[in-house]
Each structure stands twice: as structure tokens, then as C-alpha cells.
Amino acid sequence: MSNKLQLFTSMLKIGCIGFGGGSAIIPIIEDEIVETGIDTKENIDKDVMVANITPGALPVEVAASIGKRAGGNKGMFLSALAxxxxxTLAAIAIFTIFSTMKLTVLNVIELASVGVSIFILYMLKVYIGNVFNKCAGNTKCERKTVILMAISLFVVCGKNLYQLLGISKTPVFSLSAFNALMLFFFCIIFMENNRHKNVGFVVIMVIISTLFAVTHGKGNYIDNNYIMYALDAIMIMISLAGIVDDMKNSGMKIKIYKNFFKELFIWIVFLVICSMPALINNANIVEFIGKGIISAFMSFGGGDAYLTIADGLFVDTNMVTESQFYGHIVSVVNVLPGSILCKTLCGVGYYLGINISGSIVTGVLFAIVGFACSIAASCGFYMTIYHLYNNLSSLRIISRISECIRPIIAGFLINISLSLCNQSVRVMGKYQISGISTIIIVVLMFIITCLLKSKTRISNALILVLNIGTVFIIRALHYI
Incomplete structure (x- = not known):
């Protein structure tokens, strides 16, 4: 067996059994790749370290890096693809089956999604718990984590919190996750570059941040595009100036390698080729490509955290409905192997195509574009950071963002939990089960799931089966 074929086969095998996505796949990668002699554990450790500070699909990025060393540019491409x-193929197949089923069958699948949502709530709880575990009893760290989580939750949760409480008013802020992250990045950069100056600079930052929140939030308290774009431009210029200043102070020197451009060219060509059939079919694909790349760039914090980014970019902008996203896409991506980012973009593409044309063919073409976006963007970002890693580690701003990003994402994930509860209330409401009863059921099943995972060695697959089965039993008992 040739080296490239063995590489492709090994990655394909990992892709088939890699349930859990992200960091959960790392032990599987190490076992397969080191065992077959394709690469060393030391090299994989470095790949994982770089992937953890890079947005995108971690398993795909690590696979591309291993492939690059083992088989050059061809190895990089084949490994990431495998x-x-x-x-992704399994996801497209299931989405296609969904869209051809009768409504009654789709209702059954939506009901099953309630059980899946409870498991996702558990995974989000684990993520948030890990954020606090990193503080290791450090009171200052814990206080900072709580503050960042509270602020991030406050600026994004308005819509879901109001909906859960039955409040019909428009929330004051309720920023999308994308805008909220942009706001946090701006504040971090601004504070880092003015940390030795007086309180007046803090006041300036607060004023700019407040204006950003009221112009970009769902309340539309200042509904003027000129003001919004001018504010965006000011914040971008201040941020870029801060980054450049940090680079000068750190003495960072950027070295550009010729092969870097070849790597980027490969991923650009791959994305263009995969996009052409969809572009010929429907020009609306261009906006999706742009948002797909942006979503991959914003996907710090792992696969579960990506759901909040996708919600802000695709659900809030009505590219896909909340029902399609949480009832179909989220349910599917969490029970299949592989990267959550790749499967989610694939699913969003599929349902966007369906919404635009009503055609399964268009849906599949758009899904392929989502797949290509996720891989091309992830590997493009990763290779960029990989080449610059030694220099980037000296930037104070990058270090500060890395410290803050996980608590910020944890706050966003609490908002995702509210969305999942709202989705469960909507689905159970179809079977005349009240919202309060649904919340009680969800909370009790969540507690039971946490107890089972902490007290036993029960697998995630069995937990999913038990949760889904319990939801169906509750629904059946309700009609007795």
C-alpha cells in the first residue's frame, strides 16, 4: 500500500469512528497515526496545540497537517478530505431523507430531537465546567470567568430569554454571536493597548461599545446604516492599529514561505470547483459562501460553541428557520461522526437550497458548497497560523484573547441552552404538553443524564437512546 493510500485510508477510518468531534477525536488520531508509523506523537501534539488556537474544524486541521508532512500538498488535501x-456524506443522506418524508414522520424526528437536545445540554454543561476547572481554585480567575460569562450572556440572550418567559417586547440588545464576538475583540484590543492610560479611555470604550450594541442589536434603537457602518469602520481601524502596535512592540517579524501560497491556492481552487455547479444553479450561493467562511473564522471554542455562531449568522438572518436548525441540523450533526462545523455548514447549505428553490438537487449542491467552505476555510486559517505560530505567540493581544475566549463562549453556550429549551417547548407543544411541563421534563432528564454520566460508565450513544426513548414514552403517556 502506497503512503498516500495508507494515509487516506487511516484518515477515512478515523472519520468514520470519530464521534464527539473536536478534541474527542485526538486520542483516536494518535492511536491510528502513530500505530501505523505515519507520524510521531510529538508532531501531533504540536498540530493539536496550533489547532486549538485556530478557528475551524480541529480534526480536519490536524489531519491536513499530518498529511502535509507525510505526503506533501497532495497528502494535505487527501487527509483533510478523508x-x-x-x-458529511451521512449528514447529506439523512437531510435528503428528511426532506422527502411525510410531515408526520418529520414530526417524529422532531420529537426525537428533544431527547438529543437534553444530551447537548449536558455537553454544554461539561464545556462550561471545563472552563472553570482551568482556574484550578484560583479565585481571581474564577471571578474573571464569571464576569465574562455574565456579560457575554447579557448581550446575546435577550431574544431567547424573552421567548422562554413569554415576553413579547423587543430586547434592548440581543446581539448576534458574531457581533458580540466582534465587540469583545474590540474591547480586549482597546484595553490592552491603553492599559497604562487614564479612566477616560475606559469611558471612550464604553461609549463606543454601547453605540455598537444599540445599532447592531435586535432592538434597532438607532436604525441608521450610515451610523452603523461608520462605527464599524472606526472600531476596525482602532483594532488594526492596536494589532500593528503590538507587533512592533513585540519585535515580531513575519516570514512568508513560498509553499504557504501553494497551500492557500489549493484550498481556493477546491472551493471554487465545488461552488461552480451551485453558482450556475442559483446566484444566491455567493452570500452563503461569504457567511460560511466568516462562520469558520469565528468558530473559536470548539464544535459545540460553533452552534452559537451558526445561529447568529444563519438563523438570525433567516437563511434557515429555527425549526430547521435546531430540529433537524443540530439533531443530525450531534449523532454523526466528524467535525460539527463541517456537518453544520453542510446542513445549513442543504436547507438554504431547499428554502430558495424547493429542489432537493439545489439543496445537495448547496450542501456540497457548505462542505467545501468548512474544509477550505479551516485548512486555510490553520496553515496561516501554523506558518506564523512562533511569531504569534509573542503577541500580547493574541495571548489575552486566548485567555478570554473560552469564558465568553461559555456565556454564549448558556444562550444556546435557552434556544434548545425554546425548541423543546415548541415541539412538545404540538402534542398539547404545556411549556412549564416541558421545562420540568427537560430539567429532570438533564439532571438524570448528569447523574448517569458521573456515576456510571454509560456511553454517549446509550444516553442518547435512553433520552429519545424517554421522550417518546412521555408523549405516549400523555395520550393515555
């Missing part, structure tokens, strides 16, 4: 392909 890692993402199994889960």
Missing part, C-alpha cells in the same frame, strides 16, 4: 467525508 477526515471530513464520512460524517
Amino acid at each position: 477526515m471530513a467525508l464520512p460524517g
Whole structure:
């Protein structure tokens, strides 16, 4: 067996059994790649370290890096493709089956999604718990984590909190996750570059941040595009100036390698080729490509955290409905192997195509574009950071963002939990089960799930089966 074929086969195997996505796949990668002699554990450790500070699909990025060393640019391309392909193909197949089923069958699948949502709530709880565990009893760290989580939750949760409480008013802020992250990045950069100056600079930052929140939030308290774009431009210029200043102070020197451009060219060509059939079919694909790349760039914090980014970019902008996103896409991506980012973009593309044309063919073409976006963007970002890693580590701003990003994402994930509860209330409401009863059921099942995972060695797959089965039993008992 040739080296490239063995590489492709190994990555395909990992892609097929890599349930859990992200960091959960790392032990599987190490076992397969080191065992077959393709690469060393030391090299994989470095890949994982770089992937953890890079947005995108971690398993795909690590696979591309291993492939690059083992088989050059061809190895890089084949490895990334093989890692993402199994889960994505399975997702497209299931989405296609969904869209051809009768409504009654789709209702059954939506009901099953309530059980899946409870498991996702558990995974989000684990993520948030890990954020606090990193503080290791450090009171200052814990206080900072709580503050960042509270602020991030406050600026994004308005819509879901109001909906859950039955409040019909428009929330004051309720920023999308994308805008909220942009606001946090601006504040971090601004504070880092003015940390030795007086309180007046803090006041300036607060004023700019407040204006950003009221112009970009769902309340539309200042509904003027000129003001919004001018504010965006000011914040971008201040941020870029801060980054450049940090680079000068750190003595950072950027070295550009010729092969870097070849790597980027490969991923650009791959994305263009995969997009052409969809572009010929429907020009609306251009906006999706742009948002797909942006969503991958914003996907710090792992696969579960990506859901909040996708919600802000695709659900809030009505590219896909909340029902399609949480009832179909989220349910599917969490029970299939592979990267959550890849499967989610694939699913968003599929349902966007369906919404635009009503055609399954268009849906599949758009899904392929989502798949290509996720891989091309992830590997493009990763290779960029990989080449600059030694220099980037000296930037104070990058270090500060890395410290703050996980608590910020944790706050966003609490908002996702509210969305999942709202989705469960909507689905159970179809079977005349009240919202309060649904919330009680969800909370009790969540507690039971946490107890089972902490007290036993029960697998995630069995937990999913038990949760889904329990929801169906509750629904059946309600009609007795």
C-alpha cells in the first residue's frame, strides 16, 4: 500500500469512528497515526496545540497537517478530505431523507430531537465546567470567568430569554454571536493597548461599545446604516492599529514561505470547483459562501460553541428557520461522526437550497458548497497560523484573547441552552404538553443524564437512546 493510500485510508477510518468531534477525536488520531508509523506523537501534539488556537474544524486541521508532512500538498488535501467525508456524506443522506418524508414522520424526528437536545445540554454543561476547572481554585480567575460569562450572556440572550418567559417586547440588545464576538475583540484590543492610560479611555470604550450594541442589536434603537457602518469602520481601524502596535512592540517579524501560497491556492481552487455547479444553479450561493467562511473564522471554542455562531449568522438572518436548525441540523450533526462545523455548514447549505428553490438537487449542491467552505476555510486559517505560530505567540493581544475566549463562549453556550429549551417547548407543544411541563421534563432528564454520566460508565450513544426513548414514552403517556 502506497503512503498516500495508507494515509487516506487511516484518515477515512478515523472519520468514520470519530464521534464527539473536536478534541474527542485526538486520542483516536494518535492511536491510528502513530500505530501505523505515519507520524510521531510529538508532531501531533504540536498540530493539536496550533489547532486549538485556530478557528475551524480541529480534526480536519490536524489531519491536513499530518498529511502535509507525510505526503506533501497532495497528502494535505487527501487527509483533510478523508477526515471530513464520512460524517458529511451521512449528514447529506439523512437531510435528503428528511426532506422527502411525510410531515408526520418529520414530526417524529422532531420529537426525537428533544431527547438529543437534553444530551447537548449536558455537553454544554461539561464545556462550561471545563472552563472553570482551568482556574484550578484560583479565585481571581474564577471571578474573571464569571464576569465574562455574565456579560457575554447579557448581550446575546435577550431574544431567547424573552421567548422562554413569554415576553413579547423587543430586547434592548440581543446581539448576534458574531457581533458580540466582534465587540469583545474590540474591547480586549482597546484595553490592552491603553492599559497604562487614564479612566477616560475606559469611558471612550464604553461609549463606543454601547453605540455598537444599540445599532447592531435586535432592538434597532438607532436604525441608521450610515451610523452603523461608520462605527464599524472606526472600531476596525482602532483594532488594526492596536494589532500593528503590538507587533512592533513585540519585535515580531513575519516570514512568508513560498509553499504557504501553494497551500492557500489549493484550498481556493477546491472551493471554487465545488461552488461552480451551485453558482450556475442559483446566484444566491455567493452570500452563503461569504457567511460560511466568516462562520469558520469565528468558530473559536470548539464544535459545540460553533452552534452559537451558526445561529447568529444563519438563523438570525433567516437563511434557515429555527425549526430547521435546531430540529433537524443540530439533531443530525450531534449523532454523526466528524467535525460539527463541517456537518453544520453542510446542513445549513442543504436547507438554504431547499428554502430558495424547493429542489432537493439545489439543496445537495448547496450542501456540497457548505462542505467545501468548512474544509477550505479551516485548512486555510490553520496553515496561516501554523506558518506564523512562533511569531504569534509573542503577541500580547493574541495571548489575552486566548485567555478570554473560552469564558465568553461559555456565556454564549448558556444562550444556546435557552434556544434548545425554546425548541423543546415548541415541539412538545404540538402534542398539547404545556411549556412549564416541558421545562420540568427537560430539567429532570438533564439532571438524570448528569447523574448517569458521573456515576456510571454509560456511553454517549446509550444516553442518547435512553433520552429519545424517554421522550417518546412521555408523549405516549400523555395520550393515555
